[in-house]
Amino acid sequence: MAHIDNLVASIADPALREALQAEIRKLAGNRQLGLVFNEHKPESVLLYGQTRVRKGDKVQVMADGSRDRTRVDDTGIWRVAAISGDTATLVHKADPAQLRQVPRERCVVTREFGDPVFPGLRSTGKVERGGDKTYHTVINGENFHVLQALQYPYAGKVDAIYIDPPYNTGARDWKYNNDYVDDMDPYRHSKWLSFMQKRLELAKELLNPESSVLIVTIDEKEVNRLGMLLDQVFPRVTKQLITIVINPNGSARRNELARVEEYAYFLSIGNVAPSSIGVDTLADAPANSSNNEPVRWERLLRGGDTARRADRPNLFYPVFVDVQARKIVEVGDPLAATTPRASVESRPGCVAVWPLRTNGDEGRWRVSASTLRSLLEQGHARLGAYDARADRWSVLYLGRAQIRRIQEGELLVVGRDDQGAVVVERGDQQQVRPSPKTVWNLNRHRAGEFGSSLLRRLLPDRSFPFPKSLYAVEDCLRMAVAEKPEALVVDFFAGSGTTTHALMRLNKQDGGKRRSISVTNNEVSPEEATSLRAAGHFPGDPEWEALGICEYITVPRITAAVTGMTSAGEAVKGEYKFVDEFPMAEGLAENVEFFELTYEDPNLVSLGRKFQAVAPLLWLMACAQGERIDSVADAGWAVPDDAVYGVLFAPEVWSDFVEAVNARAGTSNPLTHAFVVTDSETEYRQIIAKLPSGIVSQQLYRDYLRNFEINAGR
Incomplete structure (x- = not known):
C-alpha cells in the first residue's frame, strides 16, 4: 500500500490524483481478510x-x-x-x-432470501404430559425463514443454540436452491459456507449477548472452514473445539486412517462458563461431587445382544420376592438349559422374578446365584422398582467398584434400610467436580448404540441415517444450560429431534423447566423421492408429505419419548442409561406442540384477518405457557384465566381490558405480556401507560410488520 500511495502522490493532475485516492480507499476498506468465499445466487x-x-x-x-x-x-x-x-x-x-x-x-x-416474509404458524398437533409446564416447540419449515420468524419473539433471549448442520460430505446430504450438492460440484465448499453464514448471522441475533452458548457439530471435511466462519460471524468470542469419540472401532476410509471422532465448536458468549457433565471425559469415570449425591446401584439384569439364557445357563435362576414386604426373601438355583422356568414352584406369598428381556425373551443375570446370596447377606443387593406396564420387578446390587469404595472408606455405610440393604453416603472428603476437557472419550457417546439403536427402539418401523447419541447431545446441553433451569434452547437443524429429547431428560434429572424450539423441514430422502415420483406422487401430496423427515421421524420420535409408546403403538423397550436410569416406556412428563411455518399476506395481517396465523408467535413471546388466544374475541379483548398474556382487539373497550389485566396483577398468576391492536401510536401509549409495571407490551400489527420489514435482506 505504501508503494501505491507514493505512485498516486506523484500524479500531477490533482483531480485525477484525488479520484484515484478515493477509489483506493474504497478497495482497501472492502478488502476481505480471513475466509473468503463466493456469495452465490440468492437462496430461494x-x-x-x-x-x-x-x-x-x-x-x-x-x-x-x-x-x-x-x-x-x-x-x-x-x-x-x-x-x-x-x-x-x-x-x-x-x-x-x-x-x-x-x-x-x-x-x-x-x-x-432477502425478500421480506411475514410468517405465521399453523398447529399440526401436540402431546401433553407435563401439566402446567411450558411447551417445547417443533416447527416444520425452511430454517432460514423460521429463524427470521423467531426474531420477533426471541431476539436476544435464547440461552443456547445446538445445531448439527449438514456435513457437506458430497453424498447428497444437503441442497442448495433445491438441488443436491455432490462432491463433483466445484463450488461445494463455497455454497456450504454461504448457506451456513446466512443462518449463523440470524442465530447470532437470537442469542443472549450477556450469557449464552452456541454449539455446532461437524466432521473433518468442513471443520477448518467452519472455524474460520465462526470467527468472522462471532468475533471476540471464546471458541473451543471439542473432539468427541463416536465410534471407537473406527469408520473405514479407503487409503485413509479410520475415523473415530467428530467435532463440536463451543462458543461462549458473554458471561458464561461450562458446567461439569459429571464424569471425567477422558476416563469415563464418575466425577467426585458433594456428599449428598446418590450412590449408583446397578441393575442385576444383563443387557446387550449376548445376554441370552442360552449363552450362560448358570446365570438363569429365580429370585423370590415378598411383594407385601417389598423385599427379596430367597435366591433360587440355576436351571438346566432345557428346563422350563414354569416347572419351578413358587414360594408361599412370593412371586418369582426371572431375568427376562424387554421383548419377553429369557436373558440372564449379571452374577451367579451364590454371589447374589452373598451380596444380599452383606446388604449389597436389594429389590428395585416395579414396572407396572411390563409387570416385573428390578433387582439392584452394588458393583465391585462401589464395594471397593466402601472398603477404602470413600463411601460410608450409615445404616440399613427396611430390606436390610446398606445405606451408603460419600465420605467427608469433598472434591471438586472436574471441568470438561476438550477431548470426550465416553462410552455413552457412541453413535451406533445410543443413536441409531436407541432411535430404533422409539421408531421400530422407520429408519433415519446417522442420528446423534442421545447422551452426547445431553452432555453438550448439560455443559451449556445445567445452571439455567428455565433455559430456552434452539436447534434449527433438528433432524430426528435429539435435542428436544435430550433437554427433556435434563429436566427430569433436576426438575428443570427448560424448553426447546426445534426446526426441520419435511424433505424425503433421494431414494424415497424417486420411488414416490415413479408412483405419481409429488411434494404437497399426502403420500409424499407423510414420508418427510418432520412428519415421519421428528414428530413420532419426540411423541414416543414423551408417551413411552413407539410409532408402532407398543411400549418402548429398554431403559435409559447413565445419569438417569429408568424404563423408556415410562415416558417423560413434558408438553410439546408441533407447527408448520406459513407465509402470510401483510395486507391481510394489517387488517386483522390473519390473527390465527400470528397467534402462536404471540404465545411463544409469552414463553409458550398456559392457554393460547387463537381467535379474535367477540368482547373485543381476551385475558383467559389460564393464559399469561392478554390481547386487546378493539381499542374502544380498552377500559375493560385494562381492568382485567390489573386485576391479575395481585394474583399468583399475573400477566407477563399484553398485545394491543391499534394503528394509533398515541392510543397505544395511552393504554399501556395504565397497565401494571413490568408487563411486556407490543403494538399489533405495527411491531410485527415492522420486525419483518427490517429483517429482510439478512
Whole structure:
C-alpha cells in the first residue's frame, strides 16, 4: 500500500490524483481478510403449497408436462404483473422487457432470501404430559425463514443454540436452491459456507449477548472452514473445539486412517462458563461431587445382544420376592438349559422374578446365584422398582467398584434400610467436580448404540441415517444450560429431534423447566423421492408429505419419548442409561406442540384477518405457557384465566381490558405480556401507560410488520 500511495502522490493532475485516492480507499476498506468465499445466487424456497398466486408475487414456472410443483423450468424468476381469469401475465425479474403469459396454476410462488416474509404458524398437533409446564416447540419449515420468524419473539433471549448442520460430505446430504450438492460440484465448499453464514448471522441475533452458548457439530471435511466462519460471524468470542469419540472401532476410509471422532465448536458468549457433565471425559469415570449425591446401584439384569439364557445357563435362576414386604426373601438355583422356568414352584406369598428381556425373551443375570446370596447377606443387593406396564420387578446390587469404595472408606455405610440393604453416603472428603476437557472419550457417546439403536427402539418401523447419541447431545446441553433451569434452547437443524429429547431428560434429572424450539423441514430422502415420483406422487401430496423427515421421524420420535409408546403403538423397550436410569416406556412428563411455518399476506395481517396465523408467535413471546388466544374475541379483548398474556382487539373497550389485566396483577398468576391492536401510536401509549409495571407490551400489527420489514435482506 505504501508503494501505491507514493505512485498516486506523484500524479500531477490533482483531480485525477484525488479520484484515484478515493477509489483506493474504497478497495482497501472492502478488502476481505480471513475466509473468503463466493456469495452465490440468492437462496430461494418454492412455496409449492401456496396455490393462490397474487399480483406482485415472485414466481417460477412449472416445467412443461410436469405435475410436480417443485420441478420448474430454467427461465428463472418472474413477477406477476396481472391476472386475468386463469391466466397470469409475467415480467422477467432480470429483464423487464420479457413478458410471458402462462396458466395461473403453472406458477409456483417463490421467496428469495432477502425478500421480506411475514410468517405465521399453523398447529399440526401436540402431546401433553407435563401439566402446567411450558411447551417445547417443533416447527416444520425452511430454517432460514423460521429463524427470521423467531426474531420477533426471541431476539436476544435464547440461552443456547445446538445445531448439527449438514456435513457437506458430497453424498447428497444437503441442497442448495433445491438441488443436491455432490462432491463433483466445484463450488461445494463455497455454497456450504454461504448457506451456513446466512443462518449463523440470524442465530447470532437470537442469542443472549450477556450469557449464552452456541454449539455446532461437524466432521473433518468442513471443520477448518467452519472455524474460520465462526470467527468472522462471532468475533471476540471464546471458541473451543471439542473432539468427541463416536465410534471407537473406527469408520473405514479407503487409503485413509479410520475415523473415530467428530467435532463440536463451543462458543461462549458473554458471561458464561461450562458446567461439569459429571464424569471425567477422558476416563469415563464418575466425577467426585458433594456428599449428598446418590450412590449408583446397578441393575442385576444383563443387557446387550449376548445376554441370552442360552449363552450362560448358570446365570438363569429365580429370585423370590415378598411383594407385601417389598423385599427379596430367597435366591433360587440355576436351571438346566432345557428346563422350563414354569416347572419351578413358587414360594408361599412370593412371586418369582426371572431375568427376562424387554421383548419377553429369557436373558440372564449379571452374577451367579451364590454371589447374589452373598451380596444380599452383606446388604449389597436389594429389590428395585416395579414396572407396572411390563409387570416385573428390578433387582439392584452394588458393583465391585462401589464395594471397593466402601472398603477404602470413600463411601460410608450409615445404616440399613427396611430390606436390610446398606445405606451408603460419600465420605467427608469433598472434591471438586472436574471441568470438561476438550477431548470426550465416553462410552455413552457412541453413535451406533445410543443413536441409531436407541432411535430404533422409539421408531421400530422407520429408519433415519446417522442420528446423534442421545447422551452426547445431553452432555453438550448439560455443559451449556445445567445452571439455567428455565433455559430456552434452539436447534434449527433438528433432524430426528435429539435435542428436544435430550433437554427433556435434563429436566427430569433436576426438575428443570427448560424448553426447546426445534426446526426441520419435511424433505424425503433421494431414494424415497424417486420411488414416490415413479408412483405419481409429488411434494404437497399426502403420500409424499407423510414420508418427510418432520412428519415421519421428528414428530413420532419426540411423541414416543414423551408417551413411552413407539410409532408402532407398543411400549418402548429398554431403559435409559447413565445419569438417569429408568424404563423408556415410562415416558417423560413434558408438553410439546408441533407447527408448520406459513407465509402470510401483510395486507391481510394489517387488517386483522390473519390473527390465527400470528397467534402462536404471540404465545411463544409469552414463553409458550398456559392457554393460547387463537381467535379474535367477540368482547373485543381476551385475558383467559389460564393464559399469561392478554390481547386487546378493539381499542374502544380498552377500559375493560385494562381492568382485567390489573386485576391479575395481585394474583399468583399475573400477566407477563399484553398485545394491543391499534394503528394509533398515541392510543397505544395511552393504554399501556395504565397497565401494571413490568408487563411486556407490543403494538399489533405495527411491531410485527415492522420486525419483518427490517429483517429482510439478512
